[in-house]
């Protein structure tokens with residue numbers, strides 16, 4: 001089943017709604033690149049619980065249409081897996097729902113003071129009439145949400161990974177895992193707002209659930225042996241980043257210089273390859289060699305890595 005995009009005219013396939021277990025849905029938005037994320041929801045007899053919203057008004061309205069195609073129950077709760085705009089911009093369209101997230105997710109959103117202005121880095125995106133809606137219910141550690149006979153075990157990691165406030169949702173009765181952006185399936189992981197080594201460590205936690213279905217934050221749903229393969233891909237890429245950082249530090253190169261000197265090998269087939277630069281900035285910092293680390297400077301280096309071109313964003 002697919003939902004039509006109301007106001008976008010670009011070459012991407014439409015989002016895909018799939019019932020991955022009875023009453024549990026993934027909503028996968030191709031092609032999973034910048035600001036094109038995945039969502040999910042649990043449709044109970046009395047209510048609907050949503051996991052993540054999307055980056056733009058049009059995309060979130062299409063997601064709501066997809067929910068309405070299978071349930072007329074009210075959306076009572078929205079879970080944000082982390083603070084990034086592609087997962088939170090659409091919160092405001094779920095009026096009346098409680099938005100739940102990690103304490104640090106809210107802290108980061110509040111310290112930003114509103115929706116970030118992405119017009120310089122992503123000038124072509126039609127964001128719509130976005131309104132800032134941070135989470136109102138926050139937790140550390142774990143929180144269980146019950147929807148009919150389904151339990152959503154919302155869990156943090158206890159350490160920094162994709163961001164400082166990552167939450168994943170494990171549905172033990174159904175073997176379904178919503179991983180958030182701890183996993184980019186078929187795309188380049190992005191640790192600029194978190195930790196390279198922490199994201200590697202997070203793969204062990206995700207693997208420990210023995211999930212049958214994993215909905216990543218970006219890219220296609222993984223099943224069975226495909227889950228281990230997707231997690232191994234993330235591990236191997238991020239371990240490669242750590243190795244390249246060590247080599248770059250030893251050679252006295254800056255993160256950008258080291259990125260330009262790096263052959264990505266099989267990872268070059270993945271989308272958003274310029275994230276290597278941001279990931280190296282973080283890996284250098286984690287190795288104690290990037291005292292003036294700054295997210296803005298790292299993003300500037302990603303653009304320089306692309307020969308001055310802005311990241312390709314089709315949201």
Ligand SMILES: [Zn+2]
Nearest residue numbers: 082084162181
């Ligand atoms: Zn993210």
